[in-house]
Amino acid sequence: MADAKAADNRIRALAAELERAGFAGEIETDLALRAAMSTDNSVYQINSDLVVAPRDAADLVTLLDVMGRPQFGDVAITARGGGTGTNGQSLNRDVVVDLRRHMNGLININEREGWADVQPGMVLDDLNEQIRETGWFFAPETSTSNRCTIGGMVSTDASGKGSRIYGKTSDNILGLEIARPQGLLDSRQPVSAWAKPMLDAAEMAARQGKAAFIANTPRLNRRFTGYDLERACADDGRFEWWRLFLGAEGTLGIISAIRVKLRRIEREKRLIVAGFTDFRSALVAAAPLIKADPTAVEVMDETVQAIAEDAGILGRLPPTLRAGAGQKVAYIFIELNGDDPAHLQIKLDDCRRILRSLAGVGASHVASDRAEIAELWAIRSAGVGLLGKVDGPARPIAFVEDAVVPPENLPAFVDEFLDILRANGLGFGIYGHVDVGCLHIRPALNIDKAEDRARMVAVSDAVFALTRKHGGIFWGEHGKGLRGAYLRDWIGAEAYSALQGIKAAFDPEGRFNPGKLVTNKVPIMGIATTPFREFNGPEGDPLTLAFRCNGNAQCLSYAKTTPMCPSFKATADIRYSPKGRADALRSWHKARREAHADLPVLEKDLMATLDKCLGCKACASSCPVQVDIPTMRQAFMADYFKRHRRPLADRLVLIAERFSPAIMRLSPLLAPVWPIASWIGGWLTASQDLPRHLARPPQGLQLHEGDLRPGHLPENTVIIAQDWFTALFDGAVQRQSIAGLRALGYNVRFLPMRPGGKVALSLGDFRGFRSMAEALSRQLHAAAATGLPLIAVEPAFAMMLRQDYANLEIALPPVFLPQEFLAAEADRREFPKANHDSPIKLLSHCTEATALPQTGMLWKKVFAAMGLETNTPSTGCCGMAGLFGHQRRHQLMSRHLFDLSWRSHVQSQDTIAATGYSCRCQAKRFSGTQPNHPLGLIADLLSK
Numbered sequence: 001m002a003d004a005k006a007a008d009n010r011i012r013a014l015a016a017e018l019e020r021a022g023f024a025g026e027i028e029t030d031l032a033l034r035a036a037m038s039t040d041n042s043v044y045q046i047n048s049d050l051v052v053a054p055r056d057a058a059d060l061v062t063l064l065d066v067m068g069r070p071q072f073g074d075v076a077i078t079a080r081g082g083g084t085g086t087n088g089q090s091l092n093r094d095v096v097v098d099l100r101r102h103m104n105g106l107i108n109i110n111e112r113e114g115w116a117d118v119q120p121g122m123v124l125d126d127l128n129e130q131i132r133e134t135g136w137f138f139a140p141e142t143s144t145s146n147r148c149t150i151g152g153m154v155s156t157d158a159s160g161k162g163s164r165i166y167g168k169t170s171d172n173i174l175g176l177e178i179a180r181p182q183g184l185l186d187s188r189q190p191v192s193a194w195a196k197p198m199l200d201a202a203e204m205a206a207r208q209g210k211a212a213f214i215a216n217t218p219r220l221n222r223r224f225t226g227y228d229l230e231r232a233c234a235d236d237g238r239f240e241w242w243r244l245f246l247g248a249e250g251t252l253g254i255i256s257a258i259r260v261k262l263r264r265i266e267r268e269k270r271l272i273v274a275g276f277t278d279f280r281s282a283l284v285a286a287a288p289l290i291k292a293d294p295t296a297v298e299v300m301d302e303t304v305q306a307i308a309e310d311a312g313i314l315g316r317l318p319p320t321l322r323a324g325a326g327q328k329v330a331y332i333f334i335e336l337n338g339d340d341p342a343h344l345q346i347k348l349d350d351c352r353r354i355l356r357s358l359a360g361v362g363a364s365h366v367a368s369d370r371a372e373i374a375e376l377w378a379i380r381s382a383g384v385g386l387l388g389k390v391d392g393p394a395r396p397i398a399f400v401e402d403a404v405v406p407p408e409n410l411p412a413f414v415d416e417f418l419d420i421l422r423a424n425g426l427g428f429g430i431y432g433h434v435d436v437g438c439l440h441i442r443p444a445l446n447i448d449k450a451e452d453r454a455r456m457v458a459v460s461d462a463v464f465a466l467t468r469k470h471g472g473i474f475w476g477e478h479g480k481g482l483r484g485a486y487l488r489d490w491i492g493a494e495a496y497s498a499l500q501g502i503k504a505a506f507d508p509e510g511r512f513n514p515g516k517l518v519t520n521k522v523p524i525m526g527i528a529t530t531p532f533r534e535f536n537g538p539e540g541d542p543l544t545l546a547f548r549c550n551g552n553a554q555c556l557s558y559a560k561t562t563p564m565c566p567s568f569k570a571t572a573d574i575r576y577s578p579k580g581r582a583d584a585l586r587s588w589h590k591a592r593r594e595a596h597a598d599l600p601v602l603e604k605d606l607m608a609t610l611d612k613c614l615g616c617k618a619c620a621s622s623c624p625v626q627v628d629i630p631t632m633r634q635a636f637m638a639d640y641f642k643r644h645r646r647p648l649a650d651r652l653v654l655i656a657e658r659f660s661p662a663i664m665r666l667s668p669l670l671a672p673v674w675p676i677a678s679w680i681g682g683w684l685t686a687s688q689d690l691p692r693h694l695a696r697p698p699q700g701l702q703l704h705e706g707d708l709r710p711g712h713l714p715e716n717t718v719i720i721a722q723d724w725f726t727a728l729f730d731g732a733v734q735r736q737s738i739a740g741l742r743a744l745g746y747n748v749r750f751l752p753m754r755p756g757g758k759v760a761l762s763l764g765d766f767r768g769f770r771s772m773a774e775a776l777s778r779q780l781h782a783a784a785a786t787g788l789p790l791i792a793v794e795p796a797f798a799m800m801l802r803q804d805y806a807n808l809e810i811a812l813p814p815v816f817l818p819q820e821f822l823a824a825e826a827d828r829r830e831f832p833k834a835n836h837d838s839p840i841k842l843l844s845h846c847t848e849a850t851a852l853p854q855t856g857m858l859w860k861k862v863f864a865a866m867g868l869e870t871n872t873p874s875t876g877c878c879g880m881a882g883l884f885g886h887q888r889r890h891q892l893m894s895r896h897l898f899d900l901s902w903r904s905h906v907q908s909q910d911t912i913a914a915t916g917y918s919c920r921c922q923a924k925r926f927s928g929t930q931p932n933h934p935l936g937l938i939a940d941l942l943s944k
């Protein structure tokens with residue numbers, strides 16, 4: 001206890017010293033953030049005490065300088081990039097340095113010489129996107145390219161598709177800058193006097209161990225790195241100290257800048273996808289195919305194929321490649337790149353000839369269009385992502401997932417590997433890079449159970465031995481992390497002692513990522529002795545999904561135009577991501593169960609992370625295991641507000657939702673005073689830009705109870721159900737829906753508005769929600785009994801009925817979105833034709849785009865039936881998301897999100913329509929232009 005208090009005081013003192021020393025970035029002890037930083041894609045959880053997010057390299061020097069003071073002499077320090085490690089690479093105690101948040105930019109590019117300097121927290125795809133126009137690219141590719149950082153890639157020596165030709169990250173780096181307490185040490189500059197003794201000591205150790213190191217590392221394309229003594233001591237006698245950092249996983253220090261070697265983007269690309277009757281035949285194909293010199297050869301086994309088939313992902317494959325009913329197929333993907341189409345054709349013909357000669361081969365397909373190639377690769381990646389979406393307490397985990405053996409040994413190696421898994425009674429799915437002999441296998445285990453933890457160790461030991469037997473490397477792609485525990489055994493005592501010498505030179509106190517890879521002072525962390533994270537929640541618990549988050553970090557994508565996750569995109573702060581929130585919710589669950597003393601602080605910090613969630617639900621659809629943060633937030637809120645009083649603002653919106661039908665009924669009376677009421681409401685709820693005018697209910701089109709009888713209304717009638725917000729405030733969409741549907745030949749009627757309970761649900765007022773939901777459900781059932789189609793124009797409302805009502809087992813009749821209804825109608829009748837010569841740009845609401853991925857296609861079909869062409873660009877969230885964008889505390893984030901992916905579309909000269917009320921309001925607020933709803937656009941175009 002006294003120790004914990006002393007440690008706590010030391011961390012506080014460190015934070016205070018950092019502030020005094022002028023550290024410009026954030027210095028945080030926030031419990032939600034620390035929970036988010038305590039996990040990665042591994043089964044481990046290590047809690048840190050302090051998270052710092054440096055603004056730049058100078059900040060890093062300040063950090064190390066302060067931490068070098070004697071009173072902080074044994075405080076550990078660990079760098080973190082994207083946190084996508086599969087084996088606890090970035091997890092450690094004491095201080096975690098978040099390089100992803102601010103140090104994520106391109107410093108400069110030299111187009112003539114083909115290199116770029118980047119900050120370590122720059123995301124791989126971001127770099128390649130920013131330099132694409134120059135014709136250069138950074139070649140190492142990872143499946144995590146939209147979220148892993150270059151610093152993380154350098155430190156794990158990452159690689160992936162194409163590594164046979166382009167090499168690993170270490171083959172594509174030209175130099176590094178590292179931060180030290182004395183300043184920055186740049187490999188491209190003369191060595192400063194203060195650095196000389198450190199580098200001399202490292203050189204001596206490296207030279208002593210080089211021969212033993214070479215003797216113990218197999219000569220493979222996926223070479224061994226992590227203190228690479230061989231390349232650091234170059235053949236020409238130079239000592240390239242920076243090469244020791246490639247693959248060192250932050251155990252030697254913190255990298256502050258990286259010079260990456262760029263390659264020319266090849267003009268032509270081809271992809272062959274071929275089916276095989278069984279996985280082993282696909283494996284055997286690798287060695288002969290390599291003779292045709294393809295850029296990449298990858299495989300996917302029958303298990304992954306079956307999962308992808310079930311998830312509907314294989315629907316995008318050409319029909320000839322699909323498995324027939326009850327059949328299984330293993331796939332091989334062969335990519336060929338080059339500048340000369342004729343040369344590429346020769347290689348392509350060679351590959352096809354080789355394929356034809358192989359046993360077990362079935363149909364094949366060649367793609368030359370870049371978009372199709374990207375789509376086919378996306379099928380492979382998505383199938384793999386789904387491996388994590390296994391029901392039940394045992395799920396695939398990473399611990400023997402990237403062994404590499406010479407490609408010719410691969411079939412025999414896999415046979416024995418699978419024998420080990422079968423002997424341990426374990427299920428698995430396999431995919432990987434067969435051209436370099438690297439296979440990804442994640443056995444399914446329930447890590448909460450002691451016997452499964454024992455099985456993990458047994459399988460790990462057996463696969464380690466098997467990999468050596470076949471002349472391979474146990475850590476072929478993802479780095480070592482806690483599997484560094486095998487390093488001493490693998491490299492031998494003499495070489496390991498040299499590695500220790502290097503560690504001592506750069507990190508005499510053993511503070512950088514201690515316990516990993518190489519240690520002098522502290523024991524190495526063990527694969528079974530490091531704390532495991534809780535794997536399964538109590539059965540039936542509303543927070544179950546938080547336990548199922550496996551940290552694959554798909555929700556940490558930097559990409560501006562993908563919907564997941566807006567709050568992370570706007571902040572680059574992991575606590576505001578689905579992963580971060582899931583970690584914090586899990587932490588809260590434990591603290592609540594155990595009545596932990598930290599509970600009040602944790603609840604405050606958790607509440608703050610949940611407050612920045614826009615409730616867009618992209619996580620509920622796009623996360624491979626559907627970690628649905630808004631639903632878990634409801635459960636947390638319900639529990640929390642049983643014990644605490646709700647804030648006034650929440651109480652006011654709950655009342656407004658509940659009494660929205662009365663407001664609507666009284667709208668003629670309230671209309672004149674509404675501007676002042678809206679101002680007062682804004683002031684009381686700390687909101688801005690609230691709607692200043694009440695909509696007039698659609699005159700003469702409101703249905704009454706007596707109208708809801710079969711045969712009472714004309715056959716071409718469609719019934720519109722409205723949510724309370726658009727019914728009260730969006731008169732435009734009511735008029736546009738009427739006009740658009742009438743122009744297409746429909747008679748439009750509106751159900752009397754009943755609130756669906758969205759606000760009540762999101763604030764965890766389950767009782768209020770249920771009473772509103774049941775009333776709405778009765779009304780919708782009565783309306784459906786007319787036999788006429790029900791339409792919800794507002795996507796957020798329609799998706800709530802589909803997702804949240806289903807979650808809470810409230811049965812509803814089908815309520816269609818306009819595009820679903822009209823696309824089906826277009827199959828059975830002619831639509832009038834419009835005269836408009838430029839394509840329409842249709843922007844979807846993000847909740848709709850993620851929950852109904854075919855939404856764009858449906859609108860395209862509807863407009864095509866009128867003779868119109870439609871583009872459906874991808875966008876992220878517009879930043880409004882109901883009330884979120886109105887709340888004053890969210891203004892910066894809301895505007896930032898709009899700028900990220902909406903502004904350029906809205907301000908273009910294109911003919912635009914947007915499906916969401918929030919998005920249209922946001923466009924008006926930040927650009928002065930309010931797009932139409934697509935039905936409004938239809939009305940306009942058909943009236944021309």
Ligand SMILES: Cc1cc2nc3c(=O)[nH]c(=O)nc-3n(C[C@H](O)[C@H](O)[C@H](O)COP(=O)(O)OP(=O)(O)OC[C@H]3O[C@@H](n4cnc5c(N)ncnc54)[C@H](O)[C@@H]3O)c2cc1C
Pocket residue numbers: 040041078079080081082083084085086089090099120121141142143144147148149150151152153154155156157158159160161248249250251253254255256477478479513551552553
């Ligand atoms: C679903 C999935 C698929 C994957 N696929 C691939 C793949 O195809 N190929 C592949 O190679 N890997 C893959 N990985 C592993 C992982 O994505 C890579 O290792 C990646 O390079 C890690 O980058 P990161 O930014 O997330 O690093 P982190 O996980 O944050 O850190 C990794 C290590 O680097 C250290 N580090 C980070 N930044 C610095 C710095 N500035 N200075 C010093 N040390 C630093 C950390 O301390 C840690 O030890 C996959 C992981 C997942 C979850």
Ligand code: SF4
Pocket residue numbers: 548549550551552553554555556578579582619622623624625626627
């Ligand atoms: S929330 Fe989903 S996407 Fe994000 S890390 Fe967890 S499992 Fe992966």
Ligand code: SF4
Pocket residue numbers: 563564565566567568576577578581612613614615616617618619620629630
């Ligand atoms: S609902 Fe949206 S903002 Fe909230 S965690 Fe999920 S993806 Fe992020």
